[in-house]
Amino acid sequence: MNTQQQRPHPAPTALTEPYWAACRAGRLAIQRCADCRRYVHFPEPACPFCRSRSLGFEPVSGRGRVVTYTVVHRPFVPGFADLAPYPVAWVELAEQPGLRAFGGIRDCAPDDLAIGMPVAVTFTELPGFGPIPDFRPR
Incomplete structure (x- = not known):
């Protein structure tokens, strides 16, 4: 399954x-x-x-910079074990200081992620729901 x-x-x-x-x-x-x-x-x-x-x-724009992040090694929510380890981050969007969005970081090894890294929104298909926003390095 x-x-x-x-x-x-x-x-x-x-x-x-x-x-x-x-x-x-x-x-x-x-x-x-x-x-x-x-x-x-x-x-x-x-x-x-x-x-x-x-x-x-x-x-x-969906463009911003990583403000803080964590790498999840042991997911406690069902359905995420196949992704571990996976990074998630708060991203400050370019439109306004303090405007933050949360999402996964795609196309980036956890060890390559850094505070201040420029990122852009991407959309990940969540089966049975539709696209959800994540981010990738730019």
Whole structure:
């Protein structure tokens, strides 16, 4: 049996569905406040900066730098054992200081990963769900 099919799937909500729709279209889209113009991630019902409820999703470049990372050697979540060891990272996106997205790092040996490494979004197909954002070195 393919353990990848056993991986947990995201559970889109009315708040997060535009994010997942953009992923299905091959784009990374992040919430942005129409009033203060700050990006907000993870999705929120109100802007944490100005409390406006005028938030929409806008495409971003998907380019950024690794802020911190870890290499998972012993996965505790079903369906990930076939990937170990695998790196995951917080990436600060180029659009705004402090705007961070989380994802796996693809096409990079764990020993080659470094804080400050420039990366770009890529999409990994999660069977039974669709594409999810990850990152790869650029």
